Amino acid sequence: MTSFQALVVSEQTDGRFVSQVQTREVADLPAGEVLIRVQYSSLNYKDALSASGNRGVTKLYPHTPGIDAAGIVEQSSVSEFAAGDEVIVTGYDLGMNTSGGFAQYIRVPAAWLLKRPQGLSLREAMLLGTAGLTAALCVAKLEQAGLTPDAGPVLVTGATGGVGSIAVALLASLGYQVAAATGKAEQAEFLKRLGATQIVNRSSLLDGTDKAMLKPQWAGAVDTVGGDILFNVVKALHYGGSLACCGLTAGVAFNASVLPFILRGVNLLGVDSVELPLVVKASMWDKLSLQWKLSNLETLAHEVRLEQLPAAIEQMLAAKTSGRILVNLT
Structure with a gap:
């Protein structure tokens, strides 16, 4: 059984929501055709809402937020993806009511996944997210x-x-x-x-x-x-x-x-980027990796590790962040 680290948001008896890094098991992840070892994620406002207990985003707790993830396929039961493939997933139900990218492993439906655009690294993909x-x-x-x-x-x-x-x-x-x-x-x-x-x-x-x-x-x-x-x-x-x-x-x-x-x-x-058909997402990612590729992505970002996420979430909710917050899970 494979153990991994994840940010878990739990509801306390007094109604507060607390975010802590915990050890989880791959066997406890939701069903899905593809298991991914996450390399990078990013912190979005929707993640901060999920971490604060917003029921409009996440209905059931304990929960791991993270609507973005980029990583390497570990196991796949479909022919479209094989172990070793580098993939990205953004939106759909990831990080909302499905255990999300603030974890070293996720398991998701193949229909949510895109292979990493050739013009972007996994890190660059999550600088964008x-x-x-x-x-x-x-x-x-x-x-x-x-x-x-x-x-x-x-x-x-x-x-x-x-x-x-x-x-x-x-x-x-x-x-x-x-x-x-x-x-x-x-x-x-x-x-x-x-x-x-x-x-x-x-x-x-x-x-x-x-x-x-x-x-x-x-x-x-x-x-x-x-x-x-x-x-x-x-x-x-x-x-x-x-x-x-x-x-x-x-x-x-x-x-x-x-x-x-x-x-x-x-x-x-x-403009919706969550339930957008995968083919439209793919066309946008192709643009972002080629003719619309930004040369100043790194200047937009502040990088954090998993254990630094609770503080970053509090800053985002207090409107004290700027640019992008990259989550390094390597």
Whole structure:
């Protein structure tokens, strides 16, 4: 029987949720066709919610979060994968109600897996992770809706977060003029290093929530926060502009009006990276490993070991993190 280390979140008798590194057995993992020895994972906001006991993310505890994992196939009962294959998995039920990537082993359905893109190492794949995939999907949707680098400035909200920071870097690498919105003034230089040409104070994006329309400012936008900021940015899009929406840290509701849509013909584009068909995920990963490969990935990341994760989770919940947090399980 193979033992391994995993971060386990347990509910206490007083209702608190505590994260601890524990020894687990491979035999206790859920059913699945492929057993993977995890090399790297990454910390996402959804993982922090799971670790805090959010029942909208994870229903049953004890539980191991981690919606991302990259590693080496140890055992496989399907022909598509063989022992020694390097693979990645992001989303689906991993880390939500299926034991996730904050562990040295996972067992998952083969339908969740992709072989490592040739242009990325396992480490690079997790420097991107779900955040990178989501950012790429946002940019792809904006371009499909007609956005081009010469259209004008593109706003990224929540720009110091995982999705936001990669969106800033990716848009800048593709030649866009990027405005990065954040409530962390001390991170301005970090965002400029990623390629932002303008820093926007997050509080200014709440001005005019009582108005049906705002002065056009943005050719496009990637919104990672939701709430009233989301619709204020929609109201400030250029004629025919588009916003890709993928987050909710500022709230799930906003007061909407049809006016920006029928007077300026703007587009609000929803982006999901969890239940996306595997073939679409594969196409995005191919882009991220080739024509959209970022040269500054390492500057986005802070690396932690498994035992350092509880502290990193607390920092993320307190909005004190920036960029990506890579989890090294080697």
